[in-house]
Amino acid sequence: MLARVTRKMLRHAKCFQRLAIFGSVRALHKDNRTATPQNFSNYESMKQDFKLGIPEYFNFAKDVLDQWTDKEKAGKKPSNPAFWWINRNGEEMRWSFEELGSLSRKFANILSEACSLQRGDRVILILPRVPEWWLANVACLRTGTVLIPGTTQLTQKDILYRLQSSKANCIITNDVLAPAVDAVASKCENLHSKLIVSENSREGWGNLKELMKHASDSHTCVKTKHNEIMAIFFTSGTSGYPKMTAHTHSSFGLGLSVNGRFWLDLTPSDVMWNTSDTGWAKSAWSSVFSPWIQGACVFTHHLPRFEPTSILQTLSKYPITVFCSAPTVYRMLVQNDITSYKFKSLKHCVSAGEPITPDVTEKWRNKTGLDIYEGYGQTETVLICGNFKGMKIKPGSMGKPSPAFDVKVVKAFVVLNPDYKSHDQEQLIKEIQEHVKKTTAPYKYPRKVEFIQELPKTISGKTKRNELRKKEWKTI
Numbered sequence: 497m498l499a500r501v502t503r504k505m506l507r508h509a510k511c512f513q514r515l516a517i518f519g520s521v522r523a524l525h526k527d528n529r530t531a532t533p534q535n536f537s538n539y540e541s542m543k544q545d546f547k548l549g550i551p552e553y554f555n556f557a558k559d560v561l562d563q564w565t566d567k568e569k570a571g572k573k574p575s576n577p578a579f580w581w582i583n584r585n586g587e588e589m590r591w592s593f594e595e596l597g598s599l600s601r602k603f604a605n606i607l608s609e610a611c612s613l614q615r616g617d618r619v620i621l622i623l624p625r626v627p628e629w630w631l632a633n634v635a636c637l638r639t640g641t642v643l644i645p646g647t648t649q650l651t652q653k654d655i656l657y658r659l660q661s662s663k664a665n666c667i668i669t670n671d672v673l674a675p676a677v678d679a680v681a682s683k684c685e686n687l688h689s690k691l692i693v694s695e696n697s698r699e700g701w702g703n704l705k706e707l708m709k710h711a712s713d714s715h716t717c718v719k720t721k722h723n724e725i726m727a728i729f730f731t732s733g734t735s736g737y738p739k740m741t742a743h744t745h746s747s748f749g750l751g752l753s754v755n756g757r758f759w760l761d762l763t764p765s766d767v768m769w770n771t772s773d774t775g776w777a778k779s780a781w782s783s784v785f786s787p788w789i790q791g792a793c794v795f796t797h798h799l800p801r802f803e804p805t806s807i808l809q810t811l812s813k814y815p816i817t818v819f820c821s822a823p824t825v826y827r828m829l830v831q832n833d834i835t836s837y838k839f840k841s842l843k844h845c846v847s848a849g850e851p852i853t854p855d856v857t858e859k860w861r862n863k864t865g866l867d868i869y870e871g872y873g874q875t876e877t878v879l880i881c882g883n884f885k886g887m888k889i890k891p892g893s894m895g896k897p898s899p900a901f902d903v904k905v906v907k908a909f910v911v912l913n914p915d916y917k918s919h920d921q922e923q924l925i926k927e928i929q930e931h932v933k934k935t936t937a938p939y940k941y942p943r944k945v946e947f948i949q950e951l952p953k954t955i956s957g958k959t960k961r962n963e964l965r966k967k968e969w970k971t972i
Contacts, residue, residue: 546899647775
């Protein structure tokens with residue numbers, strides 16, 4: 497079975513480089529603001545009008561974040577903060593774009609001076625949802641150092657593998673994971689700097705909180721070319737060791753405008769909450785680049801563990817307009833009595849990471865009056881396809897291709913067992929498709945099936961998938 501989102505296709509992609517029920521029940525909003533796009537009129541016009549210019553030099557901190565600071569100072573954007581953080585203890589922190597800029601420049605100076613990092617050096621970042629995680633993201637942009645995020649669930653062995661394979665020069669983490677780093681640091685010849693986010697000092701580590709108190713906020717952002725490596729993400733490693741996926745300053749810094757502008761449909765008036773773990777590319781998608789490209793507020797709740805009631809209370813208490821979470825989260829949320837909460841500001845819900853089942857979307861819609869717009873992408877890409885506002889959502893469907901890609905979701909080449917060669921081929925195709933739907937996921941079934949006499953193979957017996965791709969490309 498061949499996924500047609502191939503490297504060849506990616507190289508040709510345009511942008512890779514109120515029904516009211518009163519009482520205790522929530523009003524089910526069916527007004528225009530829940531379905532009408534803010535940034536485009538319809539899917540066809542979105543695809544047709546989309547153009548993305550790639551300049552020779554581009555840096556997200558300088559060319560996007562600092563531009564929002566200028567607009568903020570000039571009173572040309574809503575008073576939304578750039579960043580809004582809360583935790584379960586009632587602590588709260590808000591930064592304007594100007595404050596984000598000042599703090600990230602301090603952090604940048606720490607990387608350049610205290611850590612002696614040079615442009616192109618690699619920085620592993622393993623932190624939970626704390627404000628310093630966002631500052632580290634921007635500081636690496638400003639210094640031209642390469643950010644490598646990691647989930648806080650990593651083991652000592654996982655950390656060693658990432659340090660060695662990435663040849664990281666610096667690691668930033670907290671006092672929970674610092675002992676694991678110290679246990680393997682001697683095996684990592686490139687590692688020469690360690691920063692800890694903690695109230696306590698630790699031998700051999702620079703304490704970020706203390707360093708920030710004395711750092712200057714005067715810093716000149718490096719001039720990065722659009723195709724310089726900006727970040728490296730490790731895949732989840734479901735089929736072997738995790739692999740490194742590099743992104744350039746433009747592939748996310750510009751490419752994720754597809755997500756922010758169209759799928760998330762964000763504006764500077766929006767408050768965006770994405771619940772993704774900080775270790776994965778999805779967090780870069782929806783907790784950094786997509787919202788800030790649009791000048792929206794990034795909202796985050798530092799929850800040590802998943803608590804459905806806390807999420808529902810947060811959606812009810814704070815003016816969150818766009819919510820993004822995994823299907824598993826939505827599945828657990830609809831098992832609660834959602835009707836006792838009022839999401840007065842919420843107007844757009846999206847999901848990614850795994851297929852969302854029709855029963856979950858139906859329950860969510862019935863209890864909130866809002867659809868869930870599913871999207872699909874990979875660590876290597878931005879949004880490949882998705883359901884967009886104004887589009888009729890079909891159960892089990894991931895929607896249509898994003899403006900950045902020409903997608904063709906899968907085709908299967910099948911060699912029939914002799915016992916089946918006399919069977920009706922149309923019926924066999926249906927049986928194969930249904931089998932894949934049931935054993936994997938509904939969206940994974942092959943839309944096209946072709947029966948062939950034999951598969952092209954190498955001397956060692958491996959299937960020559962490139963020959964099958966070439967064969968299929970000739971028919972398109």
